[in-house]
Amino acid sequence: MQQLTSSQQLAEFSRGVDVGFIPTMGALHAGHVSLVECAKQNNPCVIASIYVNPLQFGQEIDLKTYPQTIDADLRLLTDLGVDAVYMPQYTDIYPEGDEVKQLSAGVNGLSFEGAARPGHFDGMLTVVYRLLQQVMPSHAYFGEKDAQQLCLVRQMVSELNLPVEIVGCTLVRDADGLALSSRNLRLSDTARTKALLLSSALQCAANSFRQGERDVQQLTVEMNEVLRDPQLKIAYCAIVNEKTFAELKEQVDVPSRVIIAAEVGGVHLLDNLLLVS
Incomplete structure (x- = not known):
């Protein structure tokens, strides 16, 4: 599995390839495994990304306490046969620095998770848009556990006429019924x-x-x-x-x-x- 740590390396690797893409923030679990398996069934090349996006965290403490399990994540992706993992730096995603012009989730991003975590969906859509622009996949895979996120990503892709199919994959639960997260x-x-x-x-x-x-x-x-x-x-x-x-x-x-x-x-x-x- 190739480890791509810059947008330049990503561009060189993915040029002319039909890619199935799984964007993640790491701390991978069986839910992510199901996304990879779905992607592998439908795409000759699968790329996953690991990037903890600061724009979608409303409180600094949430960002600092988000689980970081990079070594285990890389072993899992390798075992699953993922072709490459993209681990960009902040400047790869946001070359303009701290003056980021974020996408707006609009009124649909103000309810539920948007109300509980103000600004979360604007930050999420911004990073998903930029990752899609860099990876240029034919398909991108998202779990139904984050159902509102999935809905907003589909709306963004439709409104911006992006050449990618957004695939929603079934929510995965632990044996006791807890949704994997x-x-x-x-x-x-x-x-x-x-x-x-x-x-x-x-x-x-x-x-x-x-x-x-x-x-x-x-x-x-x-x-x-x-x-x-x-x-x-x-x-x-x-x-x-x-x-x-x-x-x-x-x-x-x-x-x-x-x-x-x-x-x-x-x-x-x-x-x-x-x-x-």
Whole structure:
């Protein structure tokens, strides 16, 4: 596996190659493995990136405490048969220095994660756009765990008419049901147990939906009952339109996804589930 540490090395490696691209911030887990496996099935060359983007962290403490497991990440990507890993410096992504003109996520980036973490999606879209411009892949792979991120990336690609297909890959869970996340490394045993309430609440809504319940308020009440625990600080619990991410207020009458975010043991976690009859 080639280790590319500058935009120049990336350009030389990827010139004229059909690339499947997986952008990451490292601390890789089985969810990232599924993205790589999907990319390998559809692209002759797979490039992953590892770059912890400071623009999408609202608080300095979040950036400083984000897990860094670079040696393990490189071993995993090598074992998976990834062709190259791109590990740029700040100046490769933002050559203008600190005067970065960020993309705007617009009104769709102000709700849910955007409200819980102001500016997060502007920073995310900015780095994804610049990585796509540098890697120039035919396909880019994102996990459905960050469903709002996936929705906004698809909207950006459509609006800017970028020549790349955004592929959403199924959310991966641990054996106990916890959605895999790099932030799970920061959970204590007690906090991890409490974090399972998120997936339990989603399953509660999904079961009621399968039994015919379509009232948004009723489904939300049922989820909040499951989430009623003093060790959970709920950021949001809602049902959204799968395509637009607009919050549903009355009836679930379009393809929809249940989304939850909460702070558990000082760690911000999110989870979601597509509602299926």
